[in-house]
Amino acid sequence: MSATIRDVAKFCGVSASTVSRVLNGYTDISEETAARVYAAIEKLDFVPNNTARMLSKKNTRLIGLTIPDIKDPFFSENAAGAEKLLQENGYQIFYGNMERSSEKLLSFLQQARQMRFDGLIITPDEWTEELLNTLQRIHIPVVALRRRPPQSSGVPFVDNDHYRGVMEMMTYLSDLGHTKIAHIVLPTGIGEIRREAYRDYCRIRGIEARDVKIDLPANKLDQARENGYRAMQRILADYPDTTAVFAATDQLAIGAMVYLREAGLSVPRDMSVAGANDMEYTSLPWFDLTTLSLNRAEMGRAAAQMLLDIIENRQTHPENLLLGTSIIVRGSTIKK
Amino acid sequence: MSATIRDVAKFCGVSASTVSRVLNGYTDISEETAARVYAAIEKLDFVPNNTARMLSKKNTRLIGLTIPDIKDPFFSENAAGAEKLLQENGYQIFYGNMERSSEKLLSFLQQARQMRFDGLIITPDEWTEELLNTLQRIHIPVVALRRRPPQSSGVPFVDNDHYRGVMEMMTYLSDLGHTKIAHIVLPTGIGEIRREAYRDYCRIRGIEARDVKIDLPANKLDQARENGYRAMQRILADYPDTTAVFAATDQLAIGAMVYLREAGLSVPRDMSVAGANDMEYTSLPWFDLTTLSLNRAEMGRAAAQMLLDIIENRQTHPENLLLGTSIIVRGSTIKK
DNA sequence: GAATTTACCGAAACCGGTTTAGTAAAGGAG
DNA sequence: CTCCTTTACTAAACCGGTTTCGGTAAATTC
Numbered sequence: 001m002s003a004t005i006r007d008v009a010k011f012c013g014v015s016a017s018t019v020s021r022v023l024n025g026y027t028d029i030s031e032e033t034a035a036r037v038y039a040a041i042e043k044l045d046f047v048p049n050n051t052a053r054m055l056s057k058k059n060t061r062l063i064g065l066t067i068p069d070i071k072d073p074f075f076s077e078n079a080a081g082a083e084k085l086l087q088e089n090g091y092q093i094f095y096g097n098m099e100r101s102s103e104k105l106l107s108f109l110q111q112a113r114q115m116r117f118d119g120l121i122i123t124p125d126e127w128t129e130e131l132l133n134t135l136q137r138i139h140i141p142v143v144a145l146r147r148r149p150p151q152s153s154g155v156p157f158v159d160n161d162h163y164r165g166v167m168e169m170m171t172y173l174s175d176l177g178h179t180k181i182a183h184i185v186l187p188t189g190i191g192e193i194r195r196e197a198y199r200d201y202c203r204i205r206g207i208e209a210r211d212v213k214i215d216l217p218a219n220k221l222d223q224a225r226e227n228g229y230r231a232m233q234r235i236l237a238d239y240p241d242t243t244a245v246f247a248a249t250d251q252l253a254i255g256a257m258v259y260l261r262e263a264g265l266s267v268p269r270d271m272s273v274a275g276a277n278d279m280e281y282t283s284l285p286w287f288d289l290t291t292l293s294l295n296r297a298e299m300g301r302a303a304a305q306m307l308l309d310i311i312e313n314r315q316t317h318p319e320n321l322l323l324g325t326s327i328i329v330r331g332s333t334i335k336k
Numbered sequence: 337m338s339a340t341i342r343d344v345a346k347f348c349g350v351s352a353s354t355v356s357r358v359l360n361g362y363t364d365i366s367e368e369t370a371a372r373v374y375a376a377i378e379k380l381d382f383v384p385n386n387t388a389r390m391l392s393k394k395n396t397r398l399i400g401l402t403i404p405d406i407k408d409p410f411f412s413e414n415a416a417g418a419e420k421l422l423q424e425n426g427y428q429i430f431y432g433n434m435e436r437s438s439e440k441l442l443s444f445l446q447q448a449r450q451m452r453f454d455g456l457i458i459t460p461d462e463w464t465e466e467l468l469n470t471l472q473r474i475h476i477p478v479v480a481l482r483r484r485p486p487q488s489s490g491v492p493f494v495d496n497d498h499y500r501g502v503m504e505m506m507t508y509l510s511d512l513g514h515t516k517i518a519h520i521v522l523p524t525g526i527g528e529i530r531r532e533a534y535r536d537y538c539r540i541r542g543i544e545a546r547d548v549k550i551d552l553p554a555n556k557l558d559q560a561r562e563n564g565y566r567a568m569q570r571i572l573a574d575y576p577d578t579t580a581v582f583a584a585t586d587q588l589a590i591g592a593m594v595y596l597r598e599a600g601l602s603v604p605r606d607m608s609v610a611g612a613n614d615m616e617y618t619s620l621p622w623f624d625l626t627t628l629s630l631n632r633a634e635m636g637r638a639a640a641q642m643l644l645d646i647i648e649n650r651q652t653h654p655e656n657l658l659l660g661t662s663i664i665v666r667g668s669t670i671k672k
Numbered sequence: 673g674a675a676t677t678t679a680c681c682g683a684a685a686c687c688g689g690t691t692t693a694g695t696a697a698a699g700g701a702g
Numbered sequence: 703c704t705c706c707t708t709t710a711c712t713a714a715a716c717c718g719g720t721t722t723c724g725g726t727a728a729a730t731t732c
Contacts, residue, residue: 001394002475004687004688004689005688005689005690006688006689014711014712015711015712015713016688016689016690016712016713017690017691017692017711017712017713017714018710018711018712020689020690020691021690021711023689024690028708028709028710028711029710029711030709030710030711033710033711045473047446047449047450047474048450048688048689049391049450049452049687049688049689050450050451050452050689051387051390051391051396051451051452051687051688051689052391052687052688052689052690052717053688053689053690054387054689054717055385055387055388055391055687055688055689055690055716055717055718055719056688056689056690056691056716056717057689057690057691057717058337058717060387070412070413070415070416071409071412071413071416071616073407073409076406076407076412077406077407079406079433080406080407080433080435083433092447093431094430094431095429095430095431097415097416097419099416110383111428113383114383114384114385114386115386115387116385116386116387137381138383139338222616254617254620258620258621261621261622262621280407280558281590281617284590284594285594285597285598286597286622286623287622340717340718340719341718341719341720342718342719350681350682351681351682351683352682352683352718352719352720353681353682353683353684353720353721353722354680354681354682356719356720356721357681357720359719360720364678364679364680364681365679365680365681366679366680366681369680369681384718384719385717385718385719386719387717387718387719388687388717388718388719388720389718389719389720390687390719391686391687391688391689391717391718391719391720392686392687392718392719392720392721393687393719393720393721394687
């Protein structure tokens with residue numbers, strides 16, 4: 001079928017090991033032989049068989065990266081960040097689309113084991129006992145992204161510093177003069193962290209905490225908006241004097257804005273609205289949404305860097321990393 | 337390191353070939369031996385090394401799938417469609433993020449060759465001579481998605497029937513009573529097909545063709561919107577009596593709506609607007625955009641099916657496939 | 673009871689690379 | 703001239719599966 005390394009060797013009268021050495025850039029090869037080998041490679045259209053190489057070298061230079069939901073552009077951006085760094089280091093990313101299913105994740109890990117991936121970057125929706133066991137058993141370096149693993153698991157972790165980010169956003173809203181600030185809670189783990197920060201902030205500043213959580217499963221974009229919609233409804237019912245809303249994600253914020261629109265209220269005149277995660281389209285003039293930006297590409301890059309440090313033994317047990325966030329101020333929030 | 341098939345063999349006193357047969361479900365194995373082997377596998381935590389398997393079997397059951405731009409949710413949806421079908425058939429998808437770069441595509445193909453992928457589904461931004469040559473040389477079955485390859489290349493092709501889709505959309509707008517319908521052209525290959533359909537429709541119906549093409553490179557979402565914005569501006573300048581605009585993509589339509597908003601015109605009262613591709617967020621009440629829906633998952637599935645037919649020799653040279661589209665009627669278009 | 677079939681399993685080659693250990697020739701030092 | 707390095711290369715083992723070819727023993731056929 002395809003030419004092998006021995007074909008190349010025979011063609012230019014050297015041994016297979018010599019060809020291999022040429023390919024791998026060893027220096028104890030005369031220029032002349034190297035040139036002959038390259039010529040033969042060209043002539044025979046030889047392309048080394050990577051599966052064979054993976055087998056004999058004991059690594060694959062393959063990194064598995066799970067994407068919780070391929071339709072959510074959030075994840076694709078931090079994937080892109082990771083990919084860039086890994087490719088610079090000669091690794092290929094093998095993406096796994098989880099579709100929010102924990103069985104898919106487990107079977108991806110099984111795949112990873114069979115394929116002998118050199119490392120994994122995962123973003124599980126939840127950290128089950130079974131997941132932790134599987135991770136233990138497959139003996140592959142792993143870094144967790146955006147979903148904090150149990151402390152005891154020893155899995156290193158990269159995320160944004162949501163707690164601090166929320167504090168900053170609340171400070172920003174306070175500084176605008178708002179004192180009646182509601183919070184729309186995201187019903188996930190990250191959502192709880194943000195809610196906690198929100199409550200802490202309220203306590204410290206001595207203002208009333210008005211956090212509303214709608215518990216509908218929010219694993220689809222339109223459902224997330226639906227949650228924001230209902231939360232806004234409840235906020236207006238329970239706390240009618242609210243002047244600003246901080247939604248835990250942009251999707252929730254958009255949902256809230258849909259409700260405000262239906263209720264005949266104008267943003268930002270009647271209500272300031274802020275979100276988080278910086279979704280692409282929220283900069284459009286209809287929304288012009290102030291948001292907490294998470295710097296997604298940087299997160300992916302950081303996770304990849306951490307993983308490389310582990311794989312290449314520069315670091316056996318790295319510290320968790322919480323990246324800073326920044327507020328993108330737009331027109332949806334104004335002075336009280 | 338990890339247990340091998342020979343370890344398992346030794347452990348339960350059989351030969352490696354027997355273990356292999358058990359793993360591959362051969363029938364000429366006594367139940368008792370099979371049970372012993374399974375027990376040993378369990379005990380030793382043996383997981384077959386897929387790289388070795390790929391090498392000895394002559395296939396990898398890996399399919400390469402290129403994603404032109406990971407940030408664009410359009411592609412991820414047809415990737416998901418393809419993935420589903422392929423996984424059902426025991427194939428894994430290896431994604432390649434092209435970031436709209438033709439060099440990346442070429443290097444992905446090189447990767448594909450080295451890794452001995454069993455098949456490829458690609459969506460190149462353009463069909464260069466070099467690309468066609470490379471495809472020839474790597475000897476991997478390939479199906480093209482959404483970018484029509486040159487007829488002579490023999491590469492089979494799956495796409496929506498844009499021509500017919502545009503005809504249907506124009507018919508829909510006509511039936512609403514519009515006769516002064518402008519078209520915002522997408523500056524790509526697909527854009528040309530749509531423009532052609534638009535012009536043909538105008539000719540047949542005897543109405544004036546008002547297609548406007550802004551040539552700024554449109555490979556980012558915000559740039560696409562910028563193009564729509566400027567196109568709308570020109571439409572209003574050149575054809576002030578226009579009552580409906582059909583933009584070749586939703587992004588262009590949104591860009592147009594931004595301009596209309598700034599110009600103080602209301603959609604749909606002053607101008608009906610329609611788009612294409614059914615972007616997720618265009619259903620929001622601010623836009624409520626009528627759009628030509630492309631059924632993305634189905635496209636991916638169809639491409640995967642075609643590829644499998646080629647790989648498994650059911651079909652050596654399949655016909656190109658053009659899938660139907662449908663119009664999603666929303667509030668941005670009304671009767672004249 | 674001999675011949676043939678069938679069920680079950682093993683030895684060894686093979687896939688296509690890499691790597692180790694070692695060698696012949698050339699060059700340099702003493 | 704001998705000894706020691708260095709340079710440039712090779713033979714063969716190895717990675718961990720699969721596959722081919724066959725062999726033995728039991729079961730079946732005649």
